[in-house]
Amino acid sequence: MFKRASINRASIYVLFALLTLAGAAPGYAQSADLIVEKKVFELPSYTTVAGATIRNVRVGWEAAGTLNADRSNAILITHFFSGTSHAFGRYNASDKVPGYWDSLIGPGKLIDTNKYYVISSDTLVNLNVKAPNVVTTGPASIDPDTGKPYGMRFPVVSIRDFVRVQKALIDSLGIKKLHAVMGASMGGLQAYEWAASYPDSVERIISIIASTGGDAFLIGWLDAWAAPIRLDPKWNGGDYYDKKAPLDGLKLSIELITLQAEQYEWAAKAFGTAPAEADKDPAQAFGNRFKIEAALDAVAASRAATSDANSLLYLVKANQLANTDPRRIKVPTLILYTPTDLIFFPPSIEATARAIAASGTHVETAQLVGPNGHLNGVLAVAQAADKIKAFLAR
């Protein structure tokens, strides 16, 4: 009985750790001493790549370490699809879990905040609208023209828009050139776009589990991630902020993302064919489910409670539009990827590496392995610690 309960807790924990915005990799060293403060960066007006103007843009950011005298030691961390700026440290000493890469970033760690000033910001249209400490501008924000939430009247934004807002934040701090930009998945898309858009403002990039975009299969899958929200009648064309939110659609979207970010080996180890309830055989009735089904439901419900459905649709669109020209990337590039990735397939990332190198840019690659598919790129980055250390020092 104890064994069953602990397997269950362990598998739920792994799922939560992988997908929650505050998910630290299990088993890594943790530090309770790095406290970060959420700050807000504001732009009175921002004009998107597509030409729309957004007023009162606000995004949250946090930092650790000290900016040196010539402001040359800053590293920007860009977050993944379901992530936030909370990559390292805790907001309060009592926080149960630190930022998602706290095992990598902090005093004396791989990305040493005794040496580097490490910054991370929430993107536009961040998913986690209802999470404490998340500050973003997107479809759930109040449109100053109407005094009501934008809903689907918010303009389409792209990965390049995320990067442009980050550039304005970096400018506001008086930083002329970042030592590095580093991010995983959607954060990796942003790293490529930083190098392409601002070759004079970044020394090097570390892009993890991401190609430069333009991948038709991923465009199709992203459409499938968005579709459950549109299918939920509570979505109501995006106008639900004064009503019940389309939580069922949002939960199914998150279930799809959870599955695709994982892999066969993870599911086999964590769940096998165990039933959700020991005395309810799935063969006997439709309502009798498998443990993995119940666990996916639980994770999706937990995440959906702090997420916004329209924001997920805007993130889908931004990721579908990602298509950085690799020939525009002229700064040294380190690419980490995983052979079992079901979101950014290895051939797409290898093609990106070849295309960047083709114009003479320095490119290094390394593989991350583990049972977690795409999420190896969040959980297993320490495997490339030596490579990252050398790349940051080159």
Next chain:
Amino acid sequence: MFKRASINRASIYVLFALLTLAGAAPGYAQSADLIVEKKVFELPSYTTVAGATIRNVRVGWEAAGTLNADRSNAILITHFFSGTSHAFGRYNASDKVPGYWDSLIGPGKLIDTNKYYVISSDTLVNLNVKAPNVVTTGPASIDPDTGKPYGMRFPVVSIRDFVRVQKALIDSLGIKKLHAVMGASMGGLQAYEWAASYPDSVERIISIIASTGGDAFLIGWLDAWAAPIRLDPKWNGGDYYDKKAPLDGLKLSIELITLQAEQYEWAAKAFGTAPAEADKDPAQAFGNRFKIEAALDAVAASRAATSDANSLLYLVKANQLANTDPRRIKVPTLILYTPTDLIFFPPSIEATARAIAASGTHVETAQLVGPNGHLNGVLAVAQAADKIKAFLAR
């Protein structure tokens, strides 16, 4: 303009060919001369593995070739999730497309109907309830106790139930021992189950793109395939047969299955980042879509028109329950699989092969390659023609 139109037609064609029940592989030799007749097998009563009784069971079947005097030359073809009995030939000379393996099965072909009597039957709870020539018993059938469709009151059935009904059909034909059972994906699950349940009634099996089951990741994905139907308010707990069917939910289910049966390389070649409409840039408006999104919609709408939502839920459950003990498989087994499969991952199939061989059973394996992921196991079987030929003759 012509070029754009033909790319569009070609990509739509490939999708249809891959997933429609009458999808012949493009470029393969086709034969217009094999005409098959749909017949109906009836069981007054059938008791499921889980103990429920179903009255008036009817399944369709078709055959080609001639049963020899000692009835030893029969091969049973078992169909995949979205398939039907229509594996070879045409119902009428004017049919535009033949059965899905018509390039492999017919007079003088790899599975030569001049030599073998080849049978194929519709499973219980077949998806294609509204397609002409499909005969099945499932949730859309009339419950003789109430005179109304079963809906979700139909009992849970499993792959083993599909096989038991096939065994009754084979018995009714006076066949004591099948020369072989061969099927892809869900058809491969049935082949394994045939060997395990009826070791004296089948000489050998050819299982393609399938493990023996019990795969937690697939159980989770199958749940995600089912979820859009439950999310559609028109589903109404399965009672929709006198109302509008939950077509939107069903279409999203089919979109998910389509994507997961395919692969990165297919999407890149067929669609790239082209917009659905040349003058509507996806970056400019939410409603402006990519070509792959429109194509997936079109395929899903086409398939949904002849499919039944409840039947998809029952197929999901049957596949989740698939878990044949490989140690019970004692007849020679040929396993074909593909390294890029996103439904039955190669490690799961390789584990099946090792587990069957571990008890001394003869097992052969071969890989099928191509741009189509899982569907290589339907489209690229001819790559293993020599192996199949030798295996059938051994």
